[in-house]
Amino acid sequence: MTLKEAVITVAIAVGCISVIVTLRPTIHGRGCERNASASLKTLATAEADFRANDRDGNGVNDYGTGDVYGLYGLIPVTAGSTTLPADATSTAVFIKLVETSAAGADGRSRTDEYGNVTVAFSIVIGSPKAGYIYRAFTSRVSNGRVVPLQNDTDPGLYGAVHDLQHFAFMACPESFSAGRQVP
Numbered sequence: 001m002t003l004k005e006a007v008i009t010v011a012i013a014v015g016c017i018s019v020i021v022t023l024r025p026t027i028h029g030r031g032c033e034r035n036a037s038a039s040l041k042t043l044a045t046a047e048a049d050f051r052a053n054d055r056d057g058n059g060v061n062d063y064g065t066g067d068v069y070g071l072y073g074l075i076p077v078t079a080g081s082t083t084l085p086a087d088a089t090s091t092a093v094f095i096k097l098v099e100t101s102a103a104g105a106d107g108r109s110r111t112d113e114y115g116n117v118t119v120a121f122s123i124v125i126g127s128p129k130a131g132y133i134y135r136a137f138t139s140r141v142s143n144g145r146v147v148p149l150q151n152d153t154d155p156g157l158y159g160a161v162h163d164l165q166h167f168a169f170m171a172c173p174e175s176f177s178a179g180r181q182v183p
Contacts, residue, residue, distance in 0.1 A: 033179040035130035036171040039102055043134070043169045046071045046097035055095045057081075058154035058162075065149045066161030068134045068169065072096055072103030077157060084157060105129035106136075107172070131178025137168035 049055065050064050050071065057076035064070045074095050075085040088094070104127045126133065139148050153162040173179035 032131040032173065036132040036173075036179065039105075039129060039132070039134065040169055040171055042098060042102065043068065043071065047167045049097055050095075055097065056158065056162075058157050060153045060162070060164075062153045062162040062164050063167040064161060065136055065138075065151075065163045065167050066158075067108060067136045068098070068106035069103045070161065071098045072100065082156060101127075101129045102134065105132060105134045107133040108135060128174045128178070131174055132171040133174055134169060134171050137170065140166060140168060 047063050051061050054061055055076060056064060056074055057078055064074065072094060073091075075088055075093050076095060077083075077085060085093070107126060136149075138150050139146050141147070148160075149163045149166055149168060150160045151163050152158075152160045153164060
């Protein structure tokens, strides 16, 4: 190999490496965005299960709109009880409709409202899942009016963390390298 060929080979290699380094955040971001879209679909499926099977045990087929963490860490009311369950010492009683990483990626959890504050520390709330933080919407707009999504459908139990007809979530990238879109 001549010196000229070696210089050309090195120049091509450096060019390829610079293209890969330049594209890496974009490729990484697309993977994170796909993960966020899949997680949002999982949250929607969890909400359908929550409502159809009355996972909180409040006797009302409603959606859990308090936060994302509730789809994992809520302890249901059992046997027709009219009081909230006691704090848990084990995650065995949680409803676990979503994976732990999604519960932890909740940007604003209300763990103290689920009767499980003693084990909530085991999940670091606000830890991004594949570069995204998840939030439950607290309201929606209908006919130009803001309508709350957090209503008290079971007076005396969980408070304003349900809605009979709607729910909404969003996923926000924690940085530009994680993604530039909110799926």
